[in-house]
Structures are given as C-alpha cells and as structure tokens.
Amino acid sequence: MSAAASDRCVKDNRASTGCSWTFGLLSDGVLWLMLWCLLCELPNRIFFPALVAMGFSGLEVFLAVHLFTALIGIKLVWRFCANWISVLLAASLPAFYYYGELEDHYERSIYIGVAVIFLSFAAQGALFHSPERSNRLLWGQNLSLLLLISVRFACKSALPVWSFHRGATPQWKNADPWTFDVPQFDKYMACVGLLAVMYFGVEKLPAMHPHTPTPTLRWVIPALALGTNQFLLFWLFTCHSVVPRWVGVDSTNFGFYIILGLFFGFALSSQWRVVQSQLFNLVGLVGGYQLYYGDPLFGFLGGLAVAVFASASTMYTYVSVFKCASVKGRTLFLGQLTFVFLEFTTVWNIAYMFLDLGDTFRESPHYPLFFSLVCISLNNMITNTPAEREIKNGGIRTVPLKALVALFVLVTCPCYVYRYTYAITHPHKVDVSSDEDIKVMIWNVHTGYADNGYDNYVLAANFAQDMKAGVIAILESDQARVVTGNRDQVEFLGASLGFEYHSYGVQTRDSTWGCSFISLYPVKASNITVLPSPYGTRSCLIDAILDVKGNDFNVIVSHFSTEEFPEDLKLQTNAVSQMTQDKNEIPLTVLCYITSAPMSALWYPWSERENYNTLVTKGTLKDPDPNDFDRWCQYIFYKNTRVKSFAHVDTGYMSDTEALVADIEFRRANSTAAQPEDSSVDAKFYKYFIDRRELKYWYTKAIRDSENRPLIW
Numbered sequence: 044m045s046a047a048a049s050d051r052c053v054k055d056n057r058a059s060t061g062c063s064w065t066f067g068l069l070s071d072g073v074l075w076l077m078l079w080c081l082l083c084e085l086p087n088r089i090f091f092p093a094l095v096a097m098g099f100s101g102l103e104v105f106l107a108v109h110l111f112t113a114l115i116g117i118k119l120v121w122r123f124c125a126n127w128i129s130v131l132l133a134a135s136l137p138a139f140y141y142y143g144e145l146e147d148h149y150e151r152s153i154y155i156g157v158a159v160i161f162l163s164f165a166a167q168g169a170l171f172h173s174p175e176r177s178n179r180l181l182w183g184q185n186l187s188l189l190l191l192i193s194v195r196f197a198c199k200s201a202l203p204v205w206s207f208h209r210g211a212t213p214q215w216k217n218a219d220p221w222t223f224d225v226p227q228f229d230k231y232m233a234c235v236g237l238l239a240v241m242y243f244g245v246e247k248l249p250a251m252h253p254h255t256p257t258p259t260l261r262w263v264i265p266a267l268a269l270g271t272n273q274f275l276l277f278w279l280f281t282c283h284s285v286v287p288r289w290v291g292v293d294s295t296n297f298g299f300y301i302i303l304g305l306f307f308g309f310a311l312s313s314q315w316r317v318v319q320s321q322l323f324n325l326v327g328l329v330g331g332y333q334l335y336y337g338d339p340l341f342g343f344l345g346g347l348a349v350a351v352f353a354s355a356s357t358m359y360t361y362v363s364v365f366k367c368a369s370v371k372g373r374t375l376f377l378g379q380l381t382f383v384f385l386e387f388t389t390v391w392n393i394a395y396m397f398l399d400l401g402d403t404f405r406e407s408p409h410y411p412l413f414f415s416l417v418c419i420s421l422n423n424m425i426t427n428t429p430a431e432r433e434i435k436n437g438g439i440r441t442v443p444l445k446a447l448v449a450l451f452v453l454v455t456c457p458c459y460v461y462r463y464t465y466a467i468t469h470p471h472k473v474d475v476s477s478d479e480d481i482k483v484m485i486w487n488v489h490t491g492y493a494d495n496g497y498d499n500y501v502l503a504a505n506f507a508q509d510m511k512a513g514v515i516a517i518l519e520s521d522q523a524r525v526v527t528g529n530r531d532q533v534e535f536l537g538a539s540l541g542f543e544y545h546s547y548g549v550q551t552r553d554s555t556w557g558c559s560f561i562s563l564y565p566v567k568a569s570n571i572t573v574l575p576s577p578y579g580t581r582s583c584l585i586d587a588i589l590d591v592k593g594n595d596f597n598v599i600v601s602h603f604s605t606e607e608f609p610e611d612l613k614l615q616t617n618a619v620s621q622m623t624q625d626k627n628e629i630p631l632t633v634l635c636y637i638t639s640a641p642m643s644a645l646w647y648p649w650s651e652r653e654n655y656n657t658l659v660t661k662g663t664l665k666d667p668d669p670n671d672f673d674r675w676c677q678y679i680f681y682k683n684t685r686v687k688s689f690a691h692v693d694t695g696y697m698s699d700t701e702a703l704v705a706d707i708e709f710r711r712a713n714s715t716a717a718q719p720e721d722s723s724v725d726a727k728f729y730k731y732f733i734d735r736r737e738l739k740y741w742y743t744k745a746i747r748d749s750e751n752r753p754l755i756w
Contacts, residue, residue, distance in 0.1 A: 071183025118378030270381025290342030308354025327352030403565025521557025579608030
C-alpha cells in the first residue's frame, strides 16, 4: 500500500471514529436528558400528589425506587446493564409516551418509578466499560444538563416534558407558545429516545477494559464524590431559578449567570492542576458558606462559585471513579446510596413533622450542601489521577469544546433572546382599566400540581388571566426544591401574564412553603420578614407599598404555620396584628393564610377561631363577609378602604384549594361599610369549573344546606 493510500485510510478511520463518537455522545446525551427529567418529576409523583390521590406520604416508594438502583453494585446486574443499554432505554420510553394519556395517578407513578430505575441502570452500566465510553457518558451528562437548564430558562422554569402535554394543557388555544399548539412534548421525548435506542442497538462496543486492583478503601472517597457531585448538579442546577430563589434575588435576571457559570466550569474541567489546587477547592467551600449564610448579593455570588466548582469537578470525579473499576460493585453501590441519602435529606428538611429525628433535620439544607462540597473537595485534593500519557492511551478525551460552543450558540443564546423579548412580544393580558378599584386575588397553589397529579402551570396562568386581578398573592409558591420539582411558578405566572412587578418573598433557605405576589402596579417599597416560628414551619410575610395610578396602596401577604403548632400561630397572629393596627394612613389589604375558622362560625371551638378574632379586633382589620362560613385558611382583610365585591372561586381539579377575589377601592375611604354592594349569593359565591371535554369555563350558583348555609363544594 502506498503512503498516500495509507494516509487516506488513517484519515477515514479518524473520521469514522469521530462520527461514531459524535453520534454516541448524542445518544448518551438523550439518555441523560431523559434521566434528568425523570429525576425532577419523581419526587413530585410521590410527594404532594400522593397525599391527595393515594393517602400516604410516598416516602416509602421514593426510597424503594432509588434504593433499587443501588443493585447496580451486583456484578451480574452491572454486566447485563453494560451490554443491554438499548433494552433498558427502550423499557423506559412508555413513561414518556403514555404520561399525558394516563388518567390514573397510580399508573403514572409506576411508569415513572420504573423508568428511573432502568435509566439509572443504563447510565451506571456504561461507566466502567472503557475510558472512552466513560468519558462519552460524562459529557452526555454535562451537555444534557446544559440543554435542560437552557430550555427551562426559555420556558420560564417549566419543564416542557411534564408541563406542556395534553393532560396538563387541555386549553390548547390559550397554551404557551412553546407548546406549538400541540402540547405533546412527552411524545417528542419518547421519539427522540427511540432514536437513541436504535443507535445503542447497533453500536459496537470495544472489549471490556482490563482494570488494575484498587488499594483497600481507596474507592470510598471517589464513590462519595460521584454521588455528591451528581446530587449537587441535580439539586441546584437543573433549573436556573433554584440558586436565585434560595438567596432571594430575581430568577430571570440572575438565573442566566448560573447557566454561564456551568458552561465555564465544564470548559475548565480538563485543567486538573486548577481542580486539584487548594485555592480552587477553598473557593468552592467559601461559596457554599456564602450561599447559605450570605446576604442576597454575596449569597448569589457564592451560588455562582458553587456552580463553577461542581461542574469543573465532574471530569476529575469520573476519572478517579474509573480507577476503582476493580471494585466497581461497591463503588457504584456507595455512590448511589450517597445520592439517595442526600436527596432524601432534602425531603427530610420539609417533611420533618412526619419523620423521626425531625427536629434535627428541620429546615437544614446546609447539611447536604456542605457534605457534598467537602466530599468533592477531598476527592479533588487527595485522589491521585492517571498520568497524561495514560489518559491519551486510554482514550479519555479532553473537553469537547466544539460541542460546548455549538450548544451555547444554537440553543442557549436563542433561549436567552426568546426569554428577554417575551415581555415585548407578549404584553400583559389582564384588563385593569378601572379608575376606582383594584382587584386582588389570593390562591394557595399547593406546589403547582393539580389534583390529578399533572403540572397545572398553563391552566393556572389561564385561570389567573380570567380572574382579571391586578395583584395576585401566591401561597405555598416556593417550588425551587428537589421535592417540588425545582420550578418557579411565580416567574412562570408573572411572565405569562405580563406582570412586570413581583416579590418572591422570603428566600428558600429561610422559609418552608413560601409566599409571593405578582402585580401590574409598581412596587414602591417592600419589607420581607420571617414571622416567629420557633416550633413548626417557618412562616413568611411581605409588606409592600404599591403605586396604583398615583395612589399608595398597602398589600400584606403572609402564610402562617400549620394547626399542629398552635404556639407558632399565636405568635404570628400577634406579630401581624401589631403591624396592621398602626396602619391608618393609606388603604390596606391583607392576603393571608391563617389556619383559622371565621369568627361567626359558632360550631368551631374558640381555640380554632382565636387567630381570626385577634386579627379582626387587635389588628383592626375588616372581613368583607363575616358570614362566609366556608373559609378555613385563605382570607382577604382590608382597612382604610371599602370592598365593592367579594367572591369564592372554586378552581376545579386544578388544585384542592379555592381562590378568593375582591374588588377594593384603592383610594382612602371613610365609609365603614363592611359588606359588598351586591350582597346576593350569586355575587359572593360562584364556582369555577373546567370541562375537559368541552374545554370551556362556566359558573354555577352556590347551594345551601338545611341550615341555609352557603356551600362551596
């Protein structure tokens, strides 16, 4: 063979190898993208919807699904997973294809739980096959994470696979433009996954790479680093809004910097001298400290440092884990167990009332945060890595900069442009042209899930638009957590409705369920505080002054503790009453969740009416309808003004809670009238339904029982 022919053969082989690696990278990226989506959805499937539809907490199922994935540590299971990735990936596709079609919550939970197990097996099975295969899997994980967070930035934090499909958006005409009027993103994901199945089915993998024995206990730190690194990426960086909401800054303006930090960290991951340096790891630890303890600006900078640190450590972690291939079983088992324990700890932080050692883990997200950072730092500084010659000969590639640049230019930048031009191309859709009153609304969204377990983001936006409120208080809105899907419904509603002004309330790290509001009127001043909560869930309060057509209007939004902690409720009620009794200058409305029965409902014990009575008497607040007996948690109070109309709105299957709406004069009124002008039942009570077949809204009259009490059912 001539030299020229030999050179052509070498070039052809390189081109073939390059194409094969590119297609393999795309397939691994699809595998990890599906896994990221399922990991974001699984806690929701078994947490809040389980309480409504199943009647149990779901934590047992959560642990069973994740602990089952630890079986990858059995050698026989790993060998099967390493050789039959296409079968495992194909077995997970029904969870996406049938998601929007299944009406039964049990069935959807089973499909998603099984898919998480199979995809985890597939991802872990390819880890120890060969250095090149391991590296390709790593970058499939990294690039899919960047793709996911970029798309969620454009979709206002919603995850398209679970938010935009037939089951969650029956009103196609009013759906978000990202649904393309045919909301079937779950079907699209299933089709893309099928292409990856076809590639894995025909891929010819090299022989298993021989592994040298690993010294005793040298595998422990890399295994811990593997579990903590994947957990940190999943916990904080599967959505751009998690870190901003954690520290209390705007998720839209600051969230894109988190995406840039991840890009920079992944590009830096091949610089092992930097990753191993004490300064770099110290920056990661200090960043974690600032993220939890710093003020909003320094807290965000700390979160940005953690983003760079976690992403830059991924390649080093994978290489150190690959060196433990001779004990792959125990390494994978410990890594998966670490991931499960940390994820369960984040659930423990909120659901501490239902678990043992609740007082220890109550509102303590810094435990998993600092444990993860310490494990990754120890692995970076202590573990020895292969020499550069071994890396090249073993097939481990450097950072695929072309793929990173292509993803940034073709996906991230268009998503950025779309998101920041959305307010221009989609102006606000609410008519608030009244010159005399302002319509306020309070709604407990209960983590953004409907009673049937579907994401209710698009439906909630349509519902809020129909209510035509200028100020909307959103309770239990803090969804920037693993257990609630790492989402931001306040951002989604504000952007979808064109509400330019908002307050996220108390940051995630200092609150349990959260309270927020969005407004069409400018916010002149805002004071955010945590109400006294020594025993139970941490309660939040927002005290804001709005500029309503040149008039100051005071809005207070608050979420009290639960009935299991009456001491907290008493302290919180007194604090709010003390705050409102001195507000006598400008019109005031209080939109709150006080866990109390109304004063006139005499069949309730005095202890259950005490908080309501305290607000009305000591706080000098007025109730628009004291004879409304069917409220339990959500209330609208007012002072120094007059209520023109007041209504209950039943949200149907969108939520297990109702909404309250009131028209309030935004100028100071001397009238002491407490009743709406139209006191008929039809004016005060109406029901909001969604017919999934006709796709229309309509209202019905309230009915009365034998004692002539109005019912909201």
